[in-house]
Amino acid sequence: MAVNETLSTYSDMAYATSVVLYMFAMLLYFAEFSYKRSANPAAAAQRERELVGAGGGSAAGTGVGRVETPAKRPMAERLGGMAVAITVLGALVHGASLIARGVSTGRAPWGNMYEFGSSICLAAVLAWLIVLYRQSRKVHRDTTAVQLRALGGFLMLPVAVLLFLSGTVLYAEASQLEPALQSYWIVIHVSAAIVSTGVLLLAGVASLLYLVRVRHENSPEKMAAVGSRLPGSRALDRVAYRATVIIFPVWTFAIVAGAIWAEAAWGRFWGWDPKETVSFIAWIVYAAYLHARATAGWRGVRSAWINVFGLAVMIFNLFFINIVVAGLHSYAGI
Amino acid sequence: MRTHLKTALAFLRNTWRGLTSMRTALVLLFLLAMASLPGALIPQRSQNQTEVDRYFDEYPTLAPVLDDLGVFEVFSSVWFASIYVLLFISLIGCLVPRCAEHYRQWRAKPVRTPRNLSRMPHHAETTVDGSVDDALGAARSRLRGWRTAEEEEPDGARSISAERGYLREAGNLIFHFALVGLLIAFAGGKLYNYEGQVIVMADGSEFCNAGTYNYDSFIAGLNVDGTGLNEFCVRVNDFDVQYQHTGQVQSYVVDTEYQSTEDLQTGQWQPHRLEVNHPLRTSGDRVYLTGNGYAPQFTVTFPDGQQRTQLTQWQPVDVPTMLSQGATKFDRPGVEDERERRQNQIAVSGLFAPTPAFDGAVLSSQFPDLNDPTVAVDVLRGDLGLDSGRGQSIFSVDQQMVEQGRLNREARENLRVGEEVRLADGTTVRFDGVERFANLQVSHDPTQMWVLGFAILIIAGIGASLTIKRRRVWVRARPADPADPDAGRTIVEIGGLARTDQAGYGEEFYTLTEDILGTDADRTSETRADLGAARGRND
Ligand code: HEM
Numbered sequence: 001m002a003v004n005e006t007l008s009t010y011s012d013m014a015y016a017t018s019v020v021l022y023m024f025a026m027l028l029y030f031a032e033f034s035y036k037r038s039a040n041p042a043a044a045a046q047r048e049r050e051l052v053g054a055g056g057g058s059a060a061g062t063g064v065g066r067v068e069t070p071a072k073r074p075m076a077e078r079l080g081g082m083a084v085a086i087t088v089l090g091a092l093v094h095g096a097s098l099i100a101r102g103v104s105t106g107r108a109p110w111g112n113m114y115e116f117g118s119s120i121c122l123a124a125v126l127a128w129l130i131v132l133y134r135q136s137r138k139v140h141r142d143t144t145a146v147q148l149r150a151l152g153g154f155l156m157l158p159v160a161v162l163l164f165l166s167g168t169v170l171y172a173e174a175s176q177l178e179p180a181l182q183s184y185w186i187v188i189h190v191s192a193a194i195v196s197t198g199v200l201l202l203a204g205v206a207s208l209l210y211l212v213r214v215r216h217e218n219s220p221e222k223m224a225a226v227g228s229r230l231p232g233s234r235a236l237d238r239v240a241y242r243a244t245v246i247i248f249p250v251w252t253f254a255i256v257a258g259a260i261w262a263e264a265a266w267g268r269f270w271g272w273d274p275k276e277t278v279s280f281i282a283w284i285v286y287a288a289y290l291h292a293r294a295t296a297g298w299r300g301v302r303s304a305w306i307n308v309f310g311l312a313v314m315i316f317n318l319f320f321i322n323i324v325v326a327g328l329h330s331y332a333g334i
Numbered sequence: 335m336r337t338h339l340k341t342a343l344a345f346l347r348n349t350w351r352g353l354t355s356m357r358t359a360l361v362l363l364f365l366l367a368m369a370s371l372p373g374a375l376i377p378q379r380s381q382n383q384t385e386v387d388r389y390f391d392e393y394p395t396l397a398p399v400l401d402d403l404g405v406f407e408v409f410s411s412v413w414f415a416s417i418y419v420l421l422f423i424s425l426i427g428c429l430v431p432r433c434a435e436h437y438r439q440w441r442a443k444p445v446r447t448p449r450n451l452s453r454m455p456h457h458a459e460t461t462v463d464g465s466v467d468d469a470l471g472a473a474r475s476r477l478r479g480w481r482t483a484e485e486e487e488p489d490g491a492r493s494i495s496a497e498r499g500y501l502r503e504a505g506n507l508i509f510h511f512a513l514v515g516l517l518i519a520f521a522g523g524k525l526y527n528y529e530g531q532v533i534v535m536a537d538g539s540e541f542c543n544a545g546t547y548n549y550d551s552f553i554a555g556l557n558v559d560g561t562g563l564n565e566f567c568v569r570v571n572d573f574d575v576q577y578q579h580t581g582q583v584q585s586y587v588v589d590t591e592y593q594s595t596e597d598l599q600t601g602q603w604q605p606h607r608l609e610v611n612h613p614l615r616t617s618g619d620r621v622y623l624t625g626n627g628y629a630p631q632f633t634v635t636f637p638d639g640q641q642r643t644q645l646t647q648w649q650p651v652d653v654p655t656m657l658s659q660g661a662t663k664f665d666r667p668g669v670e671d672e673r674e675r676r677q678n679q680i681a682v683s684g685l686f687a688p689t690p691a692f693d694g695a696v697l698s699s700q701f702p703d704l705n706d707p708t709v710a711v712d713v714l715r716g717d718l719g720l721d722s723g724r725g726q727s728i729f730s731v732d733q734q735m736v737e738q739g740r741l742n743r744e745a746r747e748n749l750r751v752g753e754e755v756r757l758a759d760g761t762t763v764r765f766d767g768v769e770r771f772a773n774l775q776v777s778h779d780p781t782q783m784w785v786l787g788f789a790i791l792i793i794a795g796i797g798a799s800l801t802i803k804r805r806r807v808w809v810r811a812r813p814a815d816p817a818d819p820d821a822g823r824t825i826v827e828i829g830g831l832a833r834t835d836q837a838g839y840g841e842e843f844y845t846l847t848e849d850i851l852g853t854d855a856d857r858t859s860e861t862r863a864d865l866g867a868a869r870g871r872n873d
Contacts, residue, residue, distance in 0.1 A: 176578060179586050179610040249797040256789045265611050267529070267622040267775045269782055270520070272409050273381065277374040281367045288363040290800075295356045321374065 007104035008174035014097035015118065019163045021090030022125070022156055028083035029152035033229055035076035080149045084132060087152070091125045098122060104174050108187050110194060111177045113322055117166030119191075120318075121159045123198025128155050131202070131239060147231045148239070155205050185261035192254035196247050197314055200286075203243035204311025207304040210236035214301055237300070240307055241293060248286055255279050274325045278317040285310040353420070354427035362421040369417055373408035376400065380407065422514055429510050436503045443483045447493035447808040451829030452858070454808075456840065458847040459827040460855035461814050466492055469811040469824045469850075476849050477807065490819060491812035499805055502834065505798025512791035519784035527779040528554035528563075533647050535629060536573035536588070536770045543567070543619065543776055564617040564778065566594035569603065573626060573770040577703050581654055586610055588623055588772050608772075618778065625650075625773035630709055630765060632662050632682050637760040640667050647771045648686050649729045655699035658686040660729045663718055679718040681731045681741070682763055684711035697748060707768045710748045713755060716741035804833040807846065826851055 102109035216227025292303035377385035404411030530549035648660025687699035697710035754764035814823035832839035
């Protein structure tokens with residue numbers, strides 16, 4: 001089947017547009033972030049405590065989960081609101097780019113590194129929007145969506161970098177897949193891997209910020225510029241943990257689906273191919289994270305480090321193993 | 335003596351406790367991850383022997399040391415095995431008591447309502463219209479699906495204790511046991527599996543899984559001696575490859591027939607379209623298409639008029655263009671004398687291009703499909719060294735024979751299909767045409783369905799374990815006016831406790847109390863319950 005060139009050109013244009021939108025959103029998130037009065041750390045900590053209290057819906061008449069809105073929305077909040085709106089727009093355009101790719105080639109739009117990187121970023125952005133949405137519902141939360149937005153810029157940064165690399169160095173013309181990739185398993189296995197990687201990216205960023213925030217909370221003079229403006233460590237830990245817990249079964253499924261596919265395509269379900277090996281390692285690291293969360297002495301900082309390490313393994317798996325090491329997955333095309 | 339025994343026992347007990355603690359499991363998990371790493375970074379024999387050889391060339395001093403450590407076979411090394419065996423012992427030691435404990439909880443009633451519900455992490459209270467009975471009835475129907483127990487309290491109050499989410503622990507136990515099962519099935523498979531490679535011409539040639547001698551290479555588990563293989567035969571009739579204009583392969587379709595079980599007696603053949611991703615599954619074995627290539631056919635006509643024709647696979651040396659290299663070897667027929675026979679062997683050796691491109695007279699290929707098949711060959715005559723006792727590649731001639739002058743080049747020519755080259759003594763070598771061949775792999779792994787079953791249990795178990803929350807709710811109702819229990823006003827109090835991570839429980843508690851108490855109840859939720867832990871204090 002021939003590739004629809006017009007459509008794939010539109011896809012490329014949408015892709016570029018979404019990268020620009022994401023970068024713009026990132027700048028707005030960071031603008032909100034630096035606009036926030038950091039004041040002195042003690043006051044910030046005090047405010048944090050109040051917000052936690054309010055978020056907890058203490059008997060005060062503010063209603064559960066709502067922080068009283070000041071009469072006029074401060075500049076910072078308006079910037080943040082715009083950031084979210086532009087993220088949503090970016091995600092829509094980004095999604096359209098992937099759909100156009102898929103239609104132009106008549107296959108799932110994740111057959112090579114460029115498309116794979118693009119899909120992972122979309123998954124991460126969508127996960128982020130879902131977290132924001134859930135956080136803004138009325139049931140009580142330990143953090144409000146507004147506070148959580150401080151994460152936004154730090155998530156959009158790796159997303160923008162990854163998209164930029166995918167769109168330049170790793171770019172591949174729209175084309176057909178080679179025979180080994182022509183299987184419905186590409187829809188099952190690869191989409192599970194994409195969603196997992198995207199969500200784990202969000203989790204890893206949250207854990208990294210958690211580490212910064214904890215240093216600041218433990219000694220307020222440290223990391224003051226960034227730490228004082230971040231959401232509370234508890235909220236960050238919660239985002240990281242929830243994201244990992246939800247996605248771990250999906251990641252497990254992605255590996256198992258990969259093994260089932262390998263049994264049909266490569267003649268064995270498991271052969272310690274470099275990709276298989278590193279996926280296994282990442283799986284073990286995330287299992288260790290979950291165990292650490294349940295082990296006295298390993299909660300908090302140590303488990304956050306494990307989560308960050310897990311993300312490092314995932315990224316290593318994505319780039320190094322696909323590009324540098326010769327393995328069966330290398331044929332995914334760069 | 336007694337004390338010695340005691341210390342020994344204490345030592346054993348402590349070792350066992352240490353081994354089965356979460357902390358040890360954590361460390362072992364890390365070790366396992368670290369130990370796997372060289373498997374991804376350093377070439378592995380089981381993956382790619384040529385890469386291993388290259389590693390030896392590049393790091394001549396380091397490589398032998400690494401080799402002694404088993405780094406080129408990480409996943410079959412002793413240290414790798416010892417880590418996961420320890421991990422699994424630790425796991426089982428940890429699981430068995432958890433099973434017993436879970437069984438006990440499963441049988442037990444939900445915990446009685448604590449006296450002071452307002453000290454629970456989640457608490458709500460309000461006064462409602464209606465009797466204690468009404469209030470409890472509402473709570474009871476809202477708590478359908480929970481495990482509940484009701485209780486009369488001395489001061490006229492009544493309460494329901496409810497608990498839910500037992501499947502969390504069950505899922506967790508299933509997950510861990512399934513890990514053990516998967517490992518055992520995997521290891522068992524390694525004892526009984528085999529994998530054979532064979533090349534079959536796509537001209538109606540057959541291959542039968544009758545014994546290892548039929549294979550070009552055969553790797554098997556410890557408990558396979560190569561006898562009693564599952565019997566079946568495969569015949570390759572045709573091989574169709576579609577290319578895109580870029581030269582990229584669009585599809586491979588191998589038209590095969592096979593016979594197994596009764597068909598072997600009756601001589602019936604069943605058709606099968608063999609494709610990548612669609613192996614042939616028969617008799618408990620799987621047949622895969624793993625590669626393909628071209629086999630040029632040559633006919634040698636000797637001066638006395640005798641003819642010999644050979645179809646031999648040549649090896650693709652550049653897969654995108656299918657430029658191939660090989661050597662087709664002939665014996666002169668009708669020669670009785672051993673020595674004379676050995677001086678008159680002929681080899682046609684060189685390159686094959688399906689779509690040729692010439693740089694001067696040097697042949698290369700510009701496209702993988704058969705547009706104008708061409709060979710660039712040397713014709714050599716002499717002793718091929720086939721009886722020298724040294725093994726030799728089917729894709730080349732023995733260079734030692736050439737160096738010793740026992741095998742000499744008599745012609746060098748580029749030939750298209752139908753063209754021939756004539757040697758000095760009148761012998762002609764004709765390039766007749768070309769056939770495709772298929773690389774087939776036959777695999778056998780009797781436990782892979784077990785592995786799949788355990789993998790599914792792993793996913794189901796971990797899914798349950800991570801999404802289900804174990805939580806408790808208590809509802810207590812008492813008359814608003816103890817002096818006049820029938821006044822129709824009832825104080826209802828609800829306490830909630832998540833027994834595992836608190837995340838997300840507040841939400842459920844909120845809707846639950848909303849349903850039972852209405853929207854204007856007083857609520858408190860301890861969101862700071864585990865703040866200390868989250869703050870990074872390593873307690
Ligand atoms: C192959 C090795 C192992 C893997 C891959 C593994 C994986 C996991 C995973 C993914 C979880 C879910 C975590 C959660 O529920 O939050 C878990 C939970 C658990 N594992 Fe393991 N595990 C392994 C070995 C062990 C061992 C050796 C022990 C005991 C010493 C153990 C004890 C537990 C316990 C107690 C939980 C429940 C913790 C909780 O509810 O948070 N595991 N395991």
